Amino acid sequence: MSTDTQTETQNLTLVQAVRDGLRTEMQRDGDVIVLGEDVGKNGGVFRATEGLYEEFGDDRVIDTPLAESGIVGTSIGMAAYGLRPVPEIQFMGFIYPAFDQIISHAARLRTRTRGRFTCPMVVRAPYGGGIRAPEHHSESKEAFFVHEPGLKVVIPSTPADTKGLLASAIRDPDPVIFLEPKLIYRAFREDVPTGEHTVPLGEAAVRREGSDVSVYTWGAMTRPTMEAAENLAAEGVECEVIDLRTLSPLDRETIVDSFEKTGRAAVVHEAPRTGGLGGEITAILQEESLLYQEAPIERITGFDTPVPLYALEDYYLPSPTRIEDGIREVVDFR
Secondary structure, three states: OOOOOOOOEEEEOHHHHHHHHHHHHHHHOOOEEEEEOOOOOOOOOOOOOOOHHHHHOOOOEEEOOOOHHHHHHHHHHHHHHOOEEEEEOOOHHHOHHHHHHHHHHHOOHHHHOOOOOOOOOEEEEEEOOOOOOOOOOOOOOHHHHHOOOOOEEEOOOOHHHHHHHHHHHHHOOOOEEEEEEHHHOOOOOEEEEOOOOOOOOOOOEEEEOOOOEEEEEOHHHHHHHHHHHHHHHOOOOOEEEEEOOEEEOOOHHHHHHHHHHHOOEEEEOOOOOOOOHHHHHHHHHHHHHHHHOOOOOEEEOOOOOOOOOHHHHHHHOOOHHHHHHHHHHHHHOO
């Protein structure tokens, strides 16, 4: 959903929507600062910041050393000072050196200071597999950050949502982890509102309505889930596909309402199964809607291994076929 009344759009890929969202917010607010490795003159490893250095200069688009802890630590200082930094970590697999800064300082600044300071910072990172990258370039560790109070965690799946959610994240007074599914950076285009465009944080989107089973997913897994849902519709199975968009805070109302309509559920994510968000969503449904449940809840996920190199990557990631098989088990249970 857009909070704007304008109707002009431009047809963008997801990575172009990232760039458009950053540019729009930087034009709107002089306190928005972009920093990270190669984000300036080079335009970013995926070109997500291309052109921003030329437009806004080296005071607001800052190339940094290859030092993730320093990038995030500097951003926390900027945020405490009153700026709105948007640090980029080139790949999620390299975010671990900054983990201490994020959870020990950014996430706790509001609580530690009894509300006198906040940390309006958005940590952007491409995440997920599917691009045949080497080790540490395909991580999907969103659960690490969802577990940490004080952080919001956002993962878009469409270009319009990417721009709108990024704008909302930048305007948020507290730290946001904004994970971009690089597998679909250039997979398709969508009409995206020009100018200011926001999408509220904490609200899921119903991508497809259905009456037989609720399927919860996010990020790059939304597309194979939608493909599986369309294939199953040809068999007479109507899936309701919920794109969570914000993983913390979760939109519990939409999650529960859908399950109470269908009575059956599956969760699809590419992160490892153990301790993943699929378990949390299952627990929510058990706690709040047990009497509506008609079948065990299925988790269709990555495996409890490091993301494999390219020869096994297609096997690791949930495919439409694997998603269809998992949903059939839920629907066929009697």
